[in-house]
Amino acid sequence: MVDQKKVGVLGCTGSVGQRFILLLSQHPYFKLHAVGASSRSAGKKYKDATRWKQSQQLPEEVKDMIVQECKAAAFAECDVVFSGLDADVAGEIEAEFIKNDLVVFSNAKNYRRDPVTPLMVPLVNTNHFDIIPHQRNVKGLNKGFLVTNANCSTTGLVVPLKALQDKFGPLDAVMVTTLQAISGGGYPGVPSMDILDNVVPFIGGEEEKIEWETGKILGAVNADATAFTHVEQTKVSAQCTRVAVMDGHTACVSVKFGGAKPTVEEVKAAMREYSCESQALGCPSAPKMAIKVFEEEDRPQPRLDRDLEGGYAVSVGRVREDPVFDIKFVALSHNTVIGAAGSSILNAEVAVVKGLL
Numbered sequence: 337m338v339d340q341k342k343v344g345v346l347g348c349t350g351s352v353g354q355r356f357i358l359l360l361s362q363h364p365y366f367k368l369h370a371v372g373a374s375s376r377s378a379g380k381k382y383k384d385a386t387r388w389k390q391s392q393q394l395p396e397e398v399k400d401m402i403v404q405e406c407k408a409a410a411f412a413e414c415d416v417v418f419s420g421l422d423a424d425v426a427g428e429i430e431a432e433f434i435k436n437d438l439v440v441f442s443n444a445k446n447y448r449r450d451p452v453t454p455l456m457v458p459l460v461n462t463n464h465f466d467i468i469p470h471q472r473n474v475k476g477l478n479k480g481f482l483v484t485n486a487n488c489s490t491t492g493l494v495v496p497l498k499a500l501q502d503k504f505g506p507l508d509a510v511m512v513t514t515l516q517a518i519s520g521g522g523y524p525g526v527p528s529m530d531i532l533d534n535v536v537p538f539i540g541g542e543e544e545k546i547e548w549e550t551g552k553i554l555g556a557v558n559a560d561a562t563a564f565t566h567v568e569q570t571k572v573s574a575q576c577t578r579v580a581v582m583d584g585h586t587a588c589v590s591v592k593f594g595g596a597k598p599t600v601e602e603v604k605a606a607m608r609e610y611s612c613e614s615q616a617l618g619c620p621s622a623p624k625m626a627i628k629v630f631e632e633e634d635r636p637q638p639r640l641d642r643d644l645e646g647g648y649a650v651s652v653g654r655v656r657e658d659p660v661f662d663i664k665f666v667a668l669s670h671n672t673v674i675g676a677a678g679s680s681i682l683n684a685e686v687a688v689v690k691g692l693l
């Protein structure tokens with residue numbers, strides 16, 4: 337039995353913020369204590385500040401919470417602060433929280449490349465928590481620390497890649513084409529007249545994030561836990577598109593192995609058997625199966641499969657030989673659960689079990 341920790345949510349009114357509110361309602365480790373957003377929302381009751389866009393009801397206990405300005409003083413009692421802030425403001429606001437020795441789990445891109453900050457996908461690299469004592473030294477922190485989670489498309493990609501890397505060694509090349517849901521752009525997101533009856537073949541900065549973040553996430557922490565060693569061998573090429581799907585990012589992936597090419601059945605088995613630390617630690621949100629491998633020739637599909645394991649698992653299907661690369665497959669992940677808020681929450685659960693909180 338874990339003593340419930342008081343948690344805050346920054347950016348509580350947004351697409352990711354709303355998902356935090358839902359996932360934290362009735363959470364065994366965490367109790368929502370404070371919520372923050374911009375000065376447009378501050379001072380209002382949550383139910384009046386937010387345009388609730390989730391298919392589940394707004395939890396009763398959150399409706400009348402007063403939205404705070406995103407200042408550390410208003411969150412001083414929180415054991416953990418989850419950030420779903422717009423990247424334009426996340427850098428400065430999260431820095432102020434860290435300076436005040438708070439624990440921040442961020443969804444924003446601002447500190448993902450920081451050399452002492454983990455870029456963590458909870459189904460892949462929770463061992464990167466090992467750097468936290470060093471981060472505290474570098475930043476002069478006592479109990480606070482900062483962990484970021486990855487870009488949502490990167491998240492859905494690196495889970496199957498990690499299963500393959502663990503089993504068959506470092507990969508040589510990965511080519512990925514994404515079909516990304518509109519909720520990935522926040523609310524109100526892409527105008528309806530741009531996305532209906534259409535595919536938009538550009539998401540600013542997305543391809544570069546996938547190509548860079550993969551190497552840090554699949555990499556290691558060095559021997560004295562002071563730096564991350566990126567995987568340099570695996571070259572990643574990404575093309576990203578926005579499609580008229582509400583939630584759930586699809587990725588069409590081709591892989592070239594560094595060593596001998598495994599069979600399709602060996603690849604499927606490696607993914608089915610893959611397990612990770614957040615599962616081994618018994619974290620409440622960890623999926624039973626990190627990767628669900630479909631045999632049906634027309635799966636996974638966002639509408640049918642995005643909520644598998646509450647959105648915390650990655651679905652893979654159509655595993656087959658690639659005549660140019662070695663193997664190709666389709667992966668699907670829920671962009672606001674395992675791709676965003678759920679990732680932060682599961683990372684924080686691991687931190688609780690590891691005694692970092």
Ligand SMILES: NC(=O)C1=CN([C@@H]2O[C@H](COP(=O)(O)OP(=O)(O)OC[C@H]3O[C@@H](n4cnc5c(N)ncnc54)[C@H](OP(=O)(O)O)[C@@H]3O)[C@@H](O)[C@H]2O)C=CC1
Nearest residue numbers: 347349350351352373374377422423443444488520522523
């Ligand atoms: N959506 C997704 O699938 C994913 C998103 N992310 C990242 O998560 C973050 C949030 O994304 P998303 O929820 O989609 O974005 P939204 O645009 O839906 O929400 C942004 C939030 O930031 C708040 N905000 C804006 N300006 C300020 C300010 N000046 N001070 C304080 N708060 C402010 C907004 O509050 P208000 O309502 O008051 O304006 C709102 O709560 C981004 O950094 C995004 O890149 C990461 C992975 C996936």
Ligand SMILES: N[C@@H](CC(=O)OP(=O)(O)O)C(=O)O
Nearest residue numbers: 443444445487488516520521
């Ligand atoms: N760009 C992603 C969501 C996102 O905000 O990503 P990031 O946190 O890497 O900026 C999408 O459009 O689906």
